[in-house]
Amino acid sequence: MGSFPTPSPSPFPSPSPSPSPEVSLLDSVVGRLRRAGCVFAEDEAALIFSVARDRRDVDGMVRERVRGLPLEQVVGFAEFCGLRVGVSAGVFVPRRRTEFLVRQALGVLPERGVVLDLCCGSGALGLAVAHGGPVCELHAADIDPVAVDCARGNLAGVGGQVYVSDLYDGLPARLRGRVDVLVANAPYVPSAEIGLLPAEAREYEPQAALDGGSDGVEVQRRVAAGARAWLAPGGRLLIETGERQAERTVRAMADGGLAARVEECEELGATVVIGTAAPQEPS
Structure with missing residues (x-):
């Protein structure tokens, strides 16, 4: 019935001839x-x-x-990158494979970087990046108000600002052209394959967090198409995707004006596509 956090040692004694x-x-x-x-x-x-x-x-x-x-x-929580992340009922549960996306983000995060977590769910990605790197500003957004409430609780301690937003639509204009690292665990399961997911995902996690459209890349295309306007010169967009979807994700980033590369982690079964905005032209 799915993965679960590493438990604390049980406070109960071992069985004995006369069990308590x-x-x-x-x-x-x-x-x-x-x-x-x-x-x-x-x-x-x-x-x-x-x-x-x-x-x-x-x-x-x-x-x-x-x-x-x-x-x-x-x-009420998930273990993610060594942190306890609060998870409310009806909110997408962060997966261990997504820790690879965090590692990749930390590898390109500049000193005192500005971070944006789109499709943030519980805010696990932004929280892990904030704990692992020199974040100056942390922003997160999700279309689901329930997820936004959950993320606000998780990110309050690191000063994160969370918005109800359909991708970029509800973000503050002051973020345009300033984001150093944009992370997105956008849905990438093809619509026809949602029925093949474990029941606990199908029935208790929001479909908007799972359904990537006909080919699994519809939401990712929207993320990639709008990213360049929000990224700082040389800023990065990192999207978790499926191995089968990676080529389409790369194409989506290229269409959005980003130079893209694929990173994979066999141990976690994770695939991340990283797109880079053109650096500032010398004056």
Whole structure:
């Protein structure tokens, strides 16, 4: 039933000949999760117990997980780049493969750079970049008000500004021509393949965060087409994409006036296309 954050050590003792009530409850929870199809039931149970306030809380979380909710939405956070990122119900859950996009962004981030996270969801990308690099200004945007509320909570501590915006439409004009690094985990699943995704993604994450249109690159084309106006000279656009979509993503960036290259990480199964705006012409 999907990936999950690395759990904290379970606060419950190991089983003994006369198990304590806590151990009996833990065993019961593991059994319920396993019967629901959770492959890593023991780890999921330990994580639920580590954040639950009482037995009623445990029971409520287990019911939600058995119903199919992503574990990250059940416990309220995801582990991403070593950070705990708050994840509200109905918000896209950051995937581990997207950590490769963060690493690539940090590799091109200038000193005191201006960062924009489009299609930000929970704000995980912007948060990780802010913690890992010398960010001067952090901005993020999403079309979904629920995601924006979640991102505002996650980015408040790093001074991030978050906007309800259909890509660039709702951004402040003062950002034009100033963005050093623009990151976008725009959807790239072809519409016809949405039905093949795990049920917890199909049913509990917003379709707008998953559906990339007929060929998986429709939203990415819009991101690439508008990026040059917002990037600083020499600024970069980084888009996570699928291996099958990478060639189309490169073409979209070229059509948008950016010089593009592809970076891949076999370990995480991740593909990122990086587009660079032309540097400032010497006067």
